[in-house]
Amino acid sequence: MKLLTKRFPEGFLWGGATAANQLEGGYNEGGKGLSTADVITAGTHMTPRKITPMLEQGMNYPSHEAVDFYHHYKEDIRLFAEMGFKVFRMSIAWSRIFPNGDDAQPNEAGLKFYDDVFAELKKYNIEPLVTISHYEAPFHLAQEYNGWTDRRVADYYVNYCEVIFNRYKDVVKYWLTFNEINILTMPFGSFMAGAIMPEGNTEFGHTAVRAYDEQQRYQALHHQFIASARAVKLGHFNNPDFKIGCMIAYMCSYPLTCNPGDIMLAQQKDNLTNFLCSDVQVRGAYPGFAKRYFADKGIEIAMGEHDEQILQEGRVDFYTCSYYSSTCVSADPEQEKIGGNLSMGLKNPYLKASDWEWQIDPKGLRWSLNNIYNRYQIPMMVVENGLGAVDTVEEDGSVNDDYRIDYLRGHITEMKEAVADGVELIGYTPWGCIDLVSAGTGEMKKRYGFIYVDKDNEGQGTLERSRKKSFSWYKQVIESNGEVLV
Ligand code: BGP
Numbered sequence: 296m297k298l299l300t301k302r303f304p305e306g307f308l309w310g311g312a313t314a315a316n317q318l319e320g321g322y323n324e325g326g327k328g329l330s331t332a333d334v335i336t337a338g339t340h341m342t343p344r345k346i347t348p349m350l351e352q353g354m355n356y357p358s359h360e361a362v363d364f365y366h367h368y369k370e371d372i373r374l375f376a377e378m379g380f381k382v383f384r385m386s387i388a389w390s391r392i393f394p395n396g397d398d399a400q401p402n403e404a405g406l407k408f409y410d411d412v413f414a415e416l417k418k419y420n421i422e423p424l425v426t427i428s429h430y431e432a433p434f435h436l437a438q439e440y441n442g443w444t445d446r447r448v449a450d451y452y453v454n455y456c457e458v459i460f461n462r463y464k465d466v467v468k469y470w471l472t473f474n475e476i477n478i479l480t481m482p483f484g485s486f487m488a489g490a491i492m493p494e495g496n497t498e499f500g501h502t503a504v505r506a507y508d509e510q511q512r513y514q515a516l517h518h519q520f521i522a523s524a525r526a527v528k529l530g531h532f533n534n535p536d537f538k539i540g541c542m543i544a545y546m547c548s549y550p551l552t553c554n555p556g557d558i559m560l561a562q563q564k565d566n567l568t569n570f571l572c573s574d575v576q577v578r579g580a581y582p583g584f585a586k587r588y589f590a591d592k593g594i595e596i597a598m599g600e601h602d603e604q605i606l607q608e609g610r611v612d613f614y615t616c617s618y619y620s621s622t623c624v625s626a627d628p629e630q631e632k633i634g635g636n637l638s639m640g641l642k643n644p645y646l647k648a649s650d651w652e653w654q655i656d657p658k659g660l661r662w663s664l665n666n667i668y669n670r671y672q673i674p675m676m677v678v679e680n681g682l683g684a685v686d687t688v689e690e691d692g693s694v695n696d697d698y699r700i701d702y703l704r705g706h707i708t709e710m711k712e713a714v715a716d717g718v719e720l721i722g723y724t725p726w727g728c729i730d731l732v733s734a735g736t737g738e739m740k741k742r743y744g745f746i747y748v749d750k751d752n753e754g755q756g757t758l759e760r761s762r763k764k765s766f767s768w769y770k771q772v773i774e775s776n777g778e779v780l781v
Pocket residue numbers: 314317430474475544617636637679683726732733734735736741
């Protein structure tokens with residue numbers, strides 16, 4: 296028997312992660328249509344973003360320019376190559392390829408833009424990892440069809456997949472069908488992930504009236520499962536070498552005490568928020584606990600005649616997740632709440648939190664990876680992880696982000712433990728490897744990057760790129776395949 300060592304495997308995919316609407320800008324260039332992300336204003340930690348059904352004069356829409364990767368991609372990819380990236384996670388903006396979503400023909404200029412990006416990556420032997428849908432859809436699909444509540448949107452998505460699979464089949468091998476698909480199980484995901492139009496209050500996330508309509512959200516989610524499964528089958532047919540994965544926002548929730556009520560609740564939360572979606576995508580069927588939840592809540596999912604078979608035939612090849620923090624759950628409603636990755640949880644007295652109240656818990660990553668791998672036993676990647684923090688630029692232009700290095704070092708150390716535990720981890724792409732717009736708040740101030748971008752919350756700045764202290768640190772991590780972490 297070969298014993299496992301505490302080392303990352305040869306060929307481990309080190310890199311970084313981004314998403315089109317938070318990175319690219321050029322929102323109306325090259326024939327691109329308006330996306331759902333383009334109608335969300337900037338907010339802050341304390342002020343929610345707003346969804347405006349019409350673009351309003353004088354409003355700050357952070358996706359419109361973002362950090363202008365659209366015009367800076369060559370420079371940015373050169374910097375990724377300098378760090379030694381093996382992989383770059385990016386998304387394709389659906390509305391660049393199909394401006395309205397239901398167009399008869401794709402937009403050639405949009406396809407050409409990604410040809411150029413992939414060619415640039417290839418120059419440096421960086422493997423693209425492409426998210427097909429990362430928190431955006433053509434806005435027309437939201438307005439005309441109420442987004443993913445309408446099954447026809449799944450057809451448009453599959454059509455979009457067919458076009459990009461054909462076009463990029465020789466340059467892209469790794470695909471993810473939907474970013475954090477499980478966000479649709481929460482009110483927050485309604486518009487952002489489901490393109491479901493809000494009614495009444497248009498504050499982003501928790502307060503949009505329709506967001507609470509679970510029936511509608513789970514139906515939209517079912518359509519995404521079908522779309523994802525059809526895309527997997529189509530992709531494998533197109534190119535048997537394709538590796539197509541799911542992507543889950545893994546929310547690690549500990550029971551606050553050993554009270555059996557807390558233990559039960561933690562398991563239920565793990566099941567419903569984390570495992571419902573990956574069970575469907577990895578195992579190809581709804582788990583029993585989902586059926587029970589639907590029955591208890593009176594949710595009825597309209598299923599097509601062949602849906603069960605479609606889900607079975609469209610199982611993913613690998614599992615990926617984001618992991619940022621952990622929270623606690625308790626059966627006692629009086630416990631103190633704290634923020635988290637798109638959801639609230641309870642405070643853990645043993646952990647410190649970031650400025651945005653996300654509790655920092657590297658051990659939780661090892662625990663989560665083991666928990667997931669024990670269930671599925673398929674290759675895994677951590678495709679988002681990192682610390683959103685305020686950076687200070689010194690007079691000499693340097694950014695000494697030791698707090699970010701500490702965060703990443705802690706998490707990489709625990710990933711290595713997970714590898715020694717037997718978890719088949721094949722890659723790691725920390726979030727926002729270059730500063731970009733925050734999805735939750737729309738701010739620039741919440742930075743994750745190894746590369747600093749000169750732009751502030753009001754949209755002012757030169758967009759100049761510079762290397763932070765973490766840049767050279769991460770370079771040596773990659774060079775040593777995770778051995779040198781000091
Ligand atoms: C994930 C999203 C990303 C990203 C990240 C950090 O949930 O997939 O798009 O933004 O969270 O969140 P935030 O930008 O709110 O700090």
